[in-house]
Amino acid sequence: MLKVQEIRELIKLIDESHIDEFSYETNGTKVSMKKNGGQIITETPTETKPATPQKPQPVQEEELKPQEEVVEKKDQETAAEQSSNYDQEITSPMVGTFYQSPSPDQGAYVQVGDQVKQDSVVCIVEAMKLFNEIEAEVSGEVVEILVKDGELVEYGQPMFRVKTV
Incomplete structure (x- = not known):
């Protein structure tokens, strides 16, 4: 089974490459990614060339x-x-629903002022009924939480601001 960190690295690599579609299978786990790159390419020419009928x-x-x-x-x-208040942002590695705690009756993973380490779980992002624990990937103090519990997050959206030590 792939770890969240491995999936994040795959997403970053595919996002930075010219590959539009990617599939990977190992040990019964299959990951498929597809970029919407075609839409961006078609939008760019319309912005650079204003058409005569669309005055x-x-x-x-x-x-x-x-x-x-x-x-x-x-x-x-x-x-x-x-x-000046922070050095790093913890961003969402995927599109999904942000949760501050493992369940509604438990406390939040982190609050403003808490110290986190690189492997500290800071939240959960639910995507397609899978609950993915998100690690800080940075050590420091949480200075701001940018997302409310139950709010939808996009890929790459900042969720936390951290002042590194």
């Missing part, structure tokens, strides 16, 4: 640009303020 779209995009810039500036300011 109203660039006008709408121009109207939204000032708002987007304001949001980006706020995000940058917030990130600058918070960057």
Whole structure:
């Protein structure tokens, strides 16, 4: 059976490569991954080449640009303020549902101010009825929990901020 860390490494390798589809089978365990790379490629040309019949779209995009810039500036300011509080982020290795504790009647794995080690379990991400324990992969103090219990998380979404020691 593959460990969560091994699956994470496979996901990272496939994500960074030009491979669109990958299958791996060992000891009765089968892992299949498929990127949605084709959609991204088709969207990129439409953004770089505004089509003549779609003239109203660039006008709408121009109207939204000032708002987007304001949001980006706020995000940058917030990130600058918070960057002094943490060194590392613990991100989700998969799409699923975030759980802070092993069961509803038990306490959270970690809280703000707790010390974690690289092999410390910090949460569970449920994907397709499988409960995957997520390890910190970094040693330090948890300074912020970015996700609420029961909330959906995306692949690569930051869940915790950790100040390393």
